[in-house]
Amino acid sequence: MTKTALITGTSKGLGLKIAEHFLSKGWSVIGISRSKSSINSDNYNHYEIDITDYLTLSISLANINNVDLLINNAALFEMLEFEKTNIDVIDGIIDTNLKGSIYVTKCVLKHMSRGSKIIFVNSVAGLNDLENQSIYCASKHGLRSFASVLGKELRPRGVKVTSIHPGGVNTTLWNEMNPYPLGNSLEAIDPREIAELIYFIADKSNNIDYKSITLFPEIEWH
Numbered sequence: 001m002t003k004t005a006l007i008t009g010t011s012k013g014l015g016l017k018i019a020e021h022f023l024s025k026g027w028s029v030i031g032i033s034r035s036k037s038s039i040n041s042d043n044y045n046h047y048e049i050d051i052t053d054y055l056t057l058s059i060s061l062a063n064i065n066n067v068d069l070l071i072n073n074a075a076l077f078e079m080l081e082f083e084k085t086n087i088d089v090i091d092g093i094i095d096t097n098l099k100g101s102i103y104v105t106k107c108v109l110k111h112m113s114r115g116s117k118i119i120f121v122n123s124v125a126g127l128n129d130l131e132n133q134s135i136y137c138a139s140k141h142g143l144r145s146f147a148s149v150l151g152k153e154l155r156p157r158g159v160k161v162t163s164i165h166p167g168g169v170n171t172t173l174w175n176e177m178n179p180y181p182l183g184n185s186l187e188a189i190d191p192r193e194i195a196e197l198i199y200f201i202a203d204k205s206n207n208i209d210y211k212s213i214t215l216f217p218e219i220e221w222h
Contacts, residue, residue, distance in 0.1 A: 002043075005202070006030040006067045006108055008051055008101075009074030011037050013171035014121065014191045018071060019044065021195035022202075030064060032104070033074065051100035054107075061107045066116075069202050070108050072101040073121040075139075079178050082134040090135050097139035102146060114158035115206050119198055120147045122163045124222040127214065144212075151211060160209060162201055166194055167216025182219050189217050 005022050009015030010031030019029050019039060028043045037046045049056050051074055076096045078089055101120060112118075125133055126140030144163055151161030168188035174180040180188060194215075201210050216222055 002026065002028050003068040004028045004030065004065065005069040005071060006032070006064075006104075007071040007073055008032045008104055010039065010046070011035045013173060014169055014194060015071075015073045017191040018073060018195045018198060021192065021199055025199060027069075030067070051104050052095040054103045057103055057107050061111075064108075064111055066113060067108055067111045068116050070105065070112065070116075070118045071121065071198060072104055072119070072143075074100060075121070075123075077133075077136055077173055077178060079132045079136075079181075081132055085135060093135045094139050097136070098142045098146070101143055105150070109159075112159055116158075117160045117162065117202055117206075118147075118150070118154075119201065120144075120161070120163045121194070121198075122147070122165045124165050124167045124214065124216055124220075126163070127165050128222050148211070151209070158206060160206060162210045163212045164194065164197065165212065165214040167220040167222060169194065187217055187219050189215065 005027050007015055007019050007029060010019045011033035019031055022029050023041050023043055031037050031044060031046045032049050034050045036048060047060050049060055051057060074096060076093045120143055122143055123140045125137045126144040130137055147161055147163045154161060166189055168180055169191055170185050170188040171191055174185040
């Protein structure tokens with residue numbers, strides 16, 4: 001029977017690569033992002049939703065079928081000193097990275113059964129204190145704690161929870177406004193590597209807990 005993955009942030013970047021990888025493996029994919037997706041597949045169903053909008057999320061996802069894998073990937077990032085960070089940026093990062101992932105999980109969990117898995121694409125910023133990333137770190141540290149507690153709560157239900165903490169990933173996240181701190185973003189992690197890692201976890205039996213995984217390119221150290 002075809003398995004179903006629900007993935008957030010599938011319009012571009014890492015989320016798009018993850019969705020494409022799972023489709024190539026024969027999965028059915030439900031994608032969510034604030035904008036349209038370029039994916040053209042009979043096995044792909046896209047919802048154009050801002051994950052910070054809980055009411056729209058709850059209505060739109062109320063009648064989806066069983067979800068075998070939830071990948072909370074959507075995130076906002078901006079590298080800026082806290083003193084220069086305005087309230088709109090603060091709200092956007094916290095609302096998307098932390099509350100948005102919590103909202104999606106709240107809506108999807110009722111559609112998950114024993115053997116299902118939830119993966120949070122976190123960041124090394126969820127484990128470390130990175131200069132000029134105070135709000136991003138705050139959102140990711142909060143997400144790490146939420147995922148850890150959720151994993152403990154869901155053990156009796158047989159639903160596994162994993163947090164993945166990558167360092168720099170070679171996506172459009174890095175640009176002139178947010179330059180990759182260590183130079184050439186081509187030396188960061190290929191997003192296909194993370195997609196393959198997530199598929200590895202999803203494809204394994206449910207007798208192992210992959211609670212937290214940290215990975216980063218050779219040019220970094222965390």
